[in-house]
Amino acid sequence: MRFRQAIWDEPLLFEKPSNEVASPKPGVVPPNLERKALDLPNLPEWEVVRHYTRLSQMTFGIDSGFYPLGSCTMKFNPKVHEELAALPEVRLAHPYQDVSTVQGSLQILYELQTILARIGGMDAVTLQPAAGAQGEFTGLLIARAYLKEKGDGARDEVLLPDTAHGTNFASAGMLGFKVVEVPSRDGQVDLAALEAAAGERTLALMLTNPNTLGIFESRVEDIARIVHDAGGLLYYDGANFNAILGKTNPGRMGFDMLHFNLHKTFTTPHGGGGPGVGPVGVKSFLEPYLPVPAVVFDGTRYSLDYDRPKSIGKVRAWYGNFGLLVRAYAYILSQGSDGLRWVTERAVLNANYLKMRLDEHLESPYPGLRKHEFVASGARLKERGLRTVDLAKRLMDYGFHPPTVYFPHLIDEAFMPEPTETESKETLDAFADAVAAILQEDPEIVRTAPHNTAAKRVDEVLAAREPILSWRMWRKRKGA
């Protein structure tokens, strides 16, 4: 496939010839507070629109092409969601409005939390957390509060498999817990190592299933038993939920709590890096600890309940990323039970098909089925003086966003595609053909890739060594 990304020599807005900046209107701000200089762009509207249109053309989204970023679930974002989220009833409602005037918003929150609880096999859900990592933070706060209340507050260790997402480690670290890493064996949690690690200090185990290798942890019931026997709780990291809709759920697997990543599984867009949404679901014994307020319904009226004495309090202001919750709600309505089941079946079929196609060219550790994603290794590229990063960069020249690379860490030169359900066989074949073609190319072309993007290989080392993080710092640096 031929691909050329747009290339514009687009200066910073600050560098464009700007109209003069006027002083603030006199007499409005007291003289001791009044600001004189304000070095911000001051341009005609059309210049600004053209600037950002050009910058958007030097950006690659799902709508541009295949984006198999592993563990990120880059699926199509239906356009109707954007229209619904732009309704004035969504945009203009203030969270402190009297509940009688926001019954529509509250109904959506209530219905969505009820639906998510069912999907997760949980009893109650909070929609408050702003992203998956904040869901983890919330879950650990809940575990901490529950165990403290039970008189078991000395527990301070979080067990994490070596395949876990980086956020799991960071969420535990942020709360001052000690991380105990549990090794895997043949691509799954090593039960003997888990037995040895679990004990009276265990607060919780955090696990994603399927794990980040795309392998289903088939001994998950044993994992749950070991952690529960040790007195700890089980937390399900929902980043990989796209693999299990309608097939199993975390409640059935024995988890006590979980988070969903609605921007992944339920396709509220990724927004260039966010916003996300990370609702947390719990079994009934943990419900009293959920953040305030709870959204409740008495059969006629929706309201907000702050009277939850055991609650952990709040993890962010107000009730959650409502604009995204509306999109997730619409997605679930339009998919329904049949559609969501298809989502998982097709996502898993696509991943296994793509793996089979790539197996001809790249090594994939561990035999057997995968779920929604898989990890191959680019180790053999080294024979030709290349690395996974080179393959990833060269894929851009074929019009593909590269998969996640160098994660999970236990696979050398990891290359981790997650195709999702919204891709055709033709796209998967084209991607596999591109990988095959690249492996036959002159290594020099691959090592110096990409060639068809707005920038050539970017020097990230220089960026980190001499940070220039703003127009101010850049001007200072130039002046020096």
Add this chain to the structure above:
Amino acid sequence: MLRALGLASVDELFADLPLDIRVDGLPLPVGLPEPEVVERVTSILAKNRVGRDLPTFLGAGLYNHFVPASVRAIASRSEFYSSYTPYQAELSQGILQTLFEYQSMICELTGMDAANTSMYDASTALGEAALMAARITGKREIVLPRALHWERHQVLENYGLGPGLRYRDVPYDREDGTIDLAALKEAVGPDNAAVYVETPNFFGRFERIEEIREIAPSVLIVGVNPLSLAVTRPPGDFGADIVIGEGQGLGNAVAFGGPLLGVFACREEHVRRMPGRVIGMTRDAEGRRAFCMTMQSREQHIRREKAMSNICTNETLLAVASAAYVSVLGANGLRRVASENIERARALAGRIAKVGGFHAPAFTGAHFNEFVVRSEVSYEHVHRSLLARGVHGGLSLESHFPELGHAALFATTETHRPADYDRLVAALESVP
């Protein structure tokens, strides 16, 4: 595809799931076609009362400002909204440059050197700033204004659990509503990690950052409304170390409280202890200017449990919209909007003050776009009475600030029509 895999059915793809944990489908209705989804969602949302139907004078950190159509058009470019974290710089130069410009605008507004691409909202930005101050100083005590949004306080308490942060609240001057400087002096002890103040503060009053800087012995964190900084001197002029704030008002919707935009900026000397994603300027292999995510060794995917924060997915698209908003309005447009907000709040307070039984503003001195109103009767009663007349008053302060008596926080912006003010004043006049 199944045939190519040597499988007879889709079920075989799930053969590795143990039988006892399987479920047969989801307990949900079947999917609806798009027109029915639109009908259902819009009919639920129609129960909300917003805009002309119910003029609203709520603020408390979130403000309905007018957002030019160009801003939404830019943030709706699907290359932006359907992409993700720009891990692959070469393919993502456009959004990287946009975020570098966002960081640059935040730096210019706040007077700081560096900014990250976002925190979840102002409350988590405060939590992260307190953790950062503890990392910088190795100390644990955070001094806070008593006049602080309670939700921010609650969020901060959860963020501070890891290192065991402690808090001291400093009262406000009962006359002018700003932090009591004498009490602040007493509150800063040898274990002080940071002093946090807001300007405009929770009551809409501008603080004296210069004098606060002289008292604060270690890290000074200043919370701002970035819009007000178009016309007021930035915290950087007075030696603030970290500036945080709610960026929603810069081109984003109130949206029932989310998504929001946590603004986070700091001085250059602190950048390696800053949380969150940061974009830097660099060069590509041909020596041309390029942008990339940088200092990633601070972040969770590299540093894991030693990371500065667990944040990964953030609020990037709102940062894009904010960059677009600042650009479309331009320096002069921002100044016009900021000045107009000040003038409107002053005018509205003046009108309310003329209504019998109400005192506004409750505090003396300069305000931004909100102020406290005191009433002779319970504010709950006032609130019910206003609602019955089709207008939504401010936020009751009675349970969180009982010392103010019957009081509420009223905000106004350039989106209010003259008829909205008339309706509010008429409704206040007819409170029984």
